[in-house]
Amino acid sequence: MRVALAGLGDIGLGAHLPALLRHPDVEVVQLCDPDPRRRAAAAEQLKARPVEIGAEVDIDAVDGVVLATPPWVTPELTVRYARAGLFVLAEKPVATSTEAARIYEQLTDDQRHRVQVGLTYRHDPAIQQLKTWIDNGTLGTPVLARAHIYDEPRDATNPEHTARITATLAHGTPVVHEGAHVFDWLSHLLGGQPASCDDAWSHQTRPDLPAPNVTGARLSYPGGHQALVEFGWLTTALSRCELTFLGDRGLATLDGFTFDLQLTTADGRRDITFPGDRTTRCFDRQLQRFTDLYDGTRKAGEPSLDDGIAALRTAELVAGRAR
Numbered sequence: 001m002r003v004a005l006a007g008l009g010d011i012g013l014g015a016h017l018p019a020l021l022r023h024p025d026v027e028v029v030q031l032c033d034p035d036p037r038r039r040a041a042a043a044e045q046l047k048a049r050p051v052e053i054g055a056e057v058d059i060d061a062v063d064g065v066v067l068a069t070p071p072w073v074t075p076e077l078t079v080r081y082a083r084a085g086l087f088v089l090a091e092k093p094v095a096t097s098t099e100a101a102r103i104y105e106q107l108t109d110d111q112r113h114r115v116q117v118g119l120t121y122r123h124d125p126a127i128q129q130l131k132t133w134i135d136n137g138t139l140g141t142p143v144l145a146r147a148h149i150y151d152e153p154r155d156a157t158n159p160e161h162t163a164r165i166t167a168t169l170a171h172g173t174p175v176v177h178e179g180a181h182v183f184d185w186l187s188h189l190l191g192g193q194p195a196s197c198d199d200a201w202s203h204q205t206r207p208d209l210p211a212p213n214v215t216g217a218r219l220s221y222p223g224g225h226q227a228l229v230e231f232g233w234l235t236t237a238l239s240r241c242e243l244t245f246l247g248d249r250g251l252a253t254l255d256g257f258t259f260d261l262q263l264t265t266a267d268g269r270r271d272i273t274f275p276g277d278r279t280t281r282c283f284d285r286q287l288q289r290f291t292d293l294y295d296g297t298r299k300a301g302e303p304s305l306d307d308g309i310a311a312l313r314t315a316e317l318v319a320g321r322a323r
């Protein structure tokens with residue numbers, strides 16, 4: 001599969017490019033970014049590999065494109081490349097609002113099926129293990145899910161990072177960006193989209209931030225499952241990042257960074273870790289699904305554009321209710 005990577009920022013060069021270079025069935029044909037500094041950083045990372053580096057994807061030279069672009073850029077590019085017949089792996093969130101996501105209505109069903117959304121951590125074996133425990137009643141039913149997602153600290157020694165995350169905050173509270181992943185996991189684990197958002201709140205830790213940097217909500221899922229979610233960015237220290245699933249018979253805890261799992265039931269405590277680091281594991285599995293889509297092993301992108309839009313809808317519901 002001949003692939004272009006568009007967006008040579010943090011996640012593009014840090015996770016997508018290494019995964020693309022590791023995959024035996026992928027040929028990295030082009031790297032694209034309008035920012036010459038990002039193109040220079042890519043050239044340095046590639047060393048002597050012969051890959052074309054430019055500002056825009058040459059549609060005729062590739063079978064697929066990975067979009068590691070900001071969410072205010074991704075929708076228009078996804079539509080452009082899917083309509084040109086390419087397979088598209090598009091980073092989450094799929095847009096900054098459901099209104100902005102309406103551009104995807106321009107795609108035919110066939111074009112839509114060629115789009116896979118970068119809800120990367122859905123692919124982790126820890127999520128599959130949790131699903132098994134919830135579905136087979138190991139934890140008891142219903143469960144109370146608690147997601148505490150605290151990331152992107154304000155680091156005085158890294159002003160570039162703080163500036164970038166502050167700029168992202170101006171395009172929506174952390175729930176829109178982090179919620180893309182978390183609401184996708186929760187709907188996957190708890191049997192569907194939430195029936196309601198019952199309560200929500202937000203909190204701003206400094207007046208000079210462009211939006212509240214901590215947001216939370218209580219949601220009801222099918223089957224009586226409940227979820228309490230919290231998202232926080234840009235504080236000097238962070239609360240613990242973890243998800244817990246508590247039922248009458250057991251408690252499962254997922255470390256938010258490593259995805260190490262812990263299960264406690266009447267039989268005692270089990271710790272489960274999976275080989276390798278979470279990023280490598282998940283970006284490799286994600287890319288494998290993308291090549292499966294290209295060679296026809298899979299008939300539609302998974303997670304799909306609809307999954308990405310559903311997660312965005314929940315995030316928007318929470319952000320709106322909190323406001």
Ligand SMILES: NC(=O)c1ccc[n+]([C@@H]2O[C@H](COP(=O)([O-])OP(=O)(O)OC[C@H]3O[C@@H](n4cnc5c(N)ncnc54)[C@H](O)[C@@H]3O)[C@@H](O)[C@H]2O)c1
Pocket residue numbers: 006007008009010011012032033034035038055068069070071073077091092093118119120121164177
């Ligand atoms: N799946 C994951 O685990 C994961 C992790 C981190 C970030 N992300 C998502 O990835 C996206 C990028 O995040 P990031 O942290 O790398 O941001 P970033 O700002 O570091 O990188 C984005 C890059 O896209 C480039 N760009 C802008 N317009 C472009 C265009 N038209 N064509 C090509 N490139 C263009 C920018 O110049 C920049 O280099 C965001 O949507 C973010 O939410 C996903």
